[in-house]
Amino acid sequence: MDNLAGSKQLTVAEEILARAAGREESSAGEYVVAQVDAMMMHDIFAADVLSMLERAGIQRLHDPSKVTVVFDHMIPPPSVSAASHQAKARELISHFGIDAFFEIGRGICHQVMIEERRVVPGQLVVATDSHTTTYGAQGVAATGIGSSEMAYALATGQLWFKVPESVSVILEGQFSYGVTAKDLILYLMKAIGSAEAQYRSIEFGGPGVDELSLADRMTISNMGVEIGAKFAVFPADSIQTIRENAGYVASHTVSLRSLTPQVAVPHHVENVVDVDEVAGTPLDQVFIGSCTNGRLEDLRQAAGILEGKHIAKGLRLIVFPASSQVMEAAAREGIIETLNKAGAYVGGPGCGPCFGGHLGLLAPGERCLGTHNRNFRGRMGSADAEIYLGSPMTAAASALAGAITNPCQMDHITSGREPIGAVATGDSLGRRGEA
Amino acid sequence: MAGLPAIRGRAWLFGSGISTDMLSPGQYVHHPMEERLKHVLESARPEFAGGVKPGDIVVAGANFGCGSSRESAPQHLKDLGVVAVVADSLARIFSRNAIAIGLVAIACPSISEVVKDGDTVEIDVVSGMVSVGERGIVLEGDRIPEPMLDVLRHGGIEPLLASIAAEQNR
Numbered sequence: 200m201d202n203l204a205g206s207k208q209l210t211v212a213e214e215i216l217a218r219a220a221g222r223e224e225s226s227a228g229e230y231v232v233a234q235v236d237a238m239m240m241h242d243i244f245a246a247d248v249l250s251m252l253e254r255a256g257i258q259r260l261h262d263p264s265k266v267t268v269v270f271d272h273m274i275p276p277p278s279v280s281a282a283s284h285q286a287k288a289r290e291l292i293s294h295f296g297i298d299a300f301f302e303i304g305r306g307i308c309h310q311v312m313i314e315e316r317r318v319v320p321g322q323l324v325v326a327t328d329s330h331t332t333t334y335g336a337q338g339v340a341a342t343g344i345g346s347s348e349m350a351y352a353l354a355t356g357q358l359w360f361k362v363p364e365s366v367s368v369i370l371e372g373q374f375s376y377g378v379t380a381k382d383l384i385l386y387l388m389k390a391i392g393s394a395e396a397q398y399r400s401i402e403f404g405g406p407g408v409d410e411l412s413l414a415d416r417m418t419i420s421n422m423g424v425e426i427g428a429k430f431a432v433f434p435a436d437s438i439q440t441i442r443e444n445a446g447y448v449a450s451h452t453v454s455l456r457s458l459t460p461q462v463a464v465p466h467h468v469e470n471v472v473d474v475d476e477v478a479g480t481p482l483d484q485v486f487i488g489s490c491t492n493g494r495l496e497d498l499r500q501a502a503g504i505l506e507g508k509h510i511a512k513g514l515r516l517i518v519f520p521a522s523s524q525v526m527e528a529a530a531r532e533g534i535i536e537t538l539n540k541a542g543a544y545v546g547g548p549g550c551g552p553c554f555g556g557h558l559g560l561l562a563p564g565e566r567c568l569g570t571h572n573r574n575f576r577g578r579m580g581s582a583d584a585e586i587y588l589g590s591p592m593t594a595a596a597s598a599l600a601g602a603i604t605n606p607c608q609m610d611h612i613t614s615g616r617e618p619i620g621a622v623a624t625g626d627s628l629g630r631r632g633e634a
Numbered sequence: 635m636a637g638l639p640a641i642r643g644r645a646w647l648f649g650s651g652i653s654t655d656m657l658s659p660g661q662y663v664h665h666p667m668e669e670r671l672k673h674v675l676e677s678a679r680p681e682f683a684g685g686v687k688p689g690d691i692v693v694a695g696a697n698f699g700c701g702s703s704r705e706s707a708p709q710h711l712k713d714l715g716v717v718a719v720v721a722d723s724l725a726r727i728f729s730r731n732a733i734a735i736g737l738v739a740i741a742c743p744s745i746s747e748v749v750k751d752g753d754t755v756e757i758d759v760v761s762g763m764v765s766v767g768e769r770g771i772v773l774e775g776d777r778i779p780e781p782m783l784d785v786l787r788h789g790g791i792e793p794l795l796a797s798i799a800a801e802q803n804r
């Protein structure tokens with residue numbers, strides 16, 4: 200309320216970048232050099248980045264306490280070369296005095312960053328991973344960068360940023376049974392597409408946001424990058440989104456109630472259709488996990504559908520919990536047992552096959568539906584395999600049927616049992632994604 | 635500061651949505667470099683990795699380099715001898731990474747509609763002008779902002795870090 204009526208307000212992106220650049224304001228389109236509040240690297244790039252600093256003769260990091268390293272991708276190491284890469288990284292992590300180092304088994308980097316509270320609302324955060332936008336779920340301006348830029352940020356504490364234009368997305372109402380945050384972001388892929396949000400900051404707001412848990416918001420912010428977004432922010436603490444007089448280049452309003460389960464079909468995330476359009480497509484593998492949908496809420500929803508049943512013959516279901524906390528909570532709730540009894544292979548916390556490194560790659564001609572975020576050709580092994588993306592509920596229903604299935608059409612959802620998609624629960628962090 | 639000379643090279647034409655998974659497939663990330671380079675863009679144009687020559691230019695449609703933040707995506711192109719990427723539009727992280735490793739990357743709307751495979755393409759890096767002289771095509775690409783031109787003048791971030799280290803250690 201400290202802005203005079205009619206005066207221009209900054210968008211979240213403009214406000215956070217201005218603050219980090221030590222200025223009163225910044226406006227979309229300009230370049231600023233800003234101080235970075237937190238940085239994260241995972242095992243794929245940590246050794247490269249730190250070796251680059253070592254080669255250049257950099258003796259110390261600008262501020263090692265701002266840095267987090269998580270080993271989650273090639274874990275446990277599937278090859279001698281991956282093991283050597285990680286050994287080199289460990290050596291340099293200790294050499295450069297990085298204390299916040301999470302070893303294999305702790306979980307997927309983005310989940311760990313939130314669980315360990317390594318990011319705080321209002322911060323400017325960079326990491327060597329495109330799904331860094333996930334922290335937007337907590338009002339953080341967070342985005343992915345490459346190894347060289349990370350080396351520069353580690354050495355100097357700063358980096359150049361283009362202040363992005365912003366797009367507002369106002370959510371209204373509540374999800375219907377069987378429809379989840381994943382379906383919303385897939386729907387936005389279809390409705391907005393990557394051209395409009397490219398380089399832009401997406402700011403989510405509206406009454407529907409209150410219906411979303413932190414886990415839901417993470418799913419949505421995570422896939423913001425698939426639309427091309429630089430940041431994907433929800434309100435949190437003092438960070439308010441959808442400011443009346445801010446200059447949004449586009450605005451969208453989505454009624455959550457009107458959404459139906461969505462599926463991205465090969466070979467691009469933008470190829471989104473209503474699940475009914477591809478229902479019946481036979482599957483060889485179903486994957487539940489990743490930083491998009493490997494949280495307790497996701498496993499709970501999947502287990503709710505799989506409970507007391509068995510997956511289809513000829514299909515394999517692989518599940519990778521997003522973190523050790525998720526795994527513990529899932530074990531406590533009996534979810535792991537339900538999954539095991541249903542015939543699932545449950546792996547340890549980590550990325551699993553999501554990026555096509557190991558742990559569940561596809562053979563030529565095979566078809567997989569996963570809860571992850573990318574279905575590019577070759578993403579999960581053979582370039583001649585097909586990847587479909589959907590929600591944990593769609594994944595579970597499809598695993599039972601052996602073919603893509605609309606979870607709303609599973610009888611027990613409409614048979615008087617508590618509706619799974621609408622269960623309001625605490626998240627794996629024991630809190631709701633409060634505004 | 636030294637200027638940036640104009641670039642002239644043979645075009646390899648690609649469509650839209652070329653992803654980092656196509657540029658640098660995930661299953662080869664820990665393979666020896668020689669092996670990794672053989673698979674660059676193989677799912678889009680299998681003849682590319684074997685046929686590309688030093689000095690060649692990649693011309694593509696929209697959203698080139700979409701996908702992950704892996705810097706190996708532009709690095710592989712550079713290692714194969716590619717000197718520039720000009721696309722209708724570039725994915726954000728890819729364009730930053732390209733500059734960071736010293737590879738020219740320019741967004742030039744509708745370039746992929748006018749350039750033919752094998753054309754000799756000329757790029758003025760500072761002004762962003764892209765032309766095909768023999769066919770009288772001149773298009774205005776997006777200018778690379780000054781802080782990033784400076785990185786290109788240094789040849790990428792790594793050489794820039796060496797001068798930062800020299801400061802630190804003085």
Ligand code: SF4
Pocket residue numbers: 272307308309328330489490491549550553554571572
């Ligand atoms: S789960 Fe997948 S998308 Fe997420 S960090 Fe791991 S590899 Fe990347």
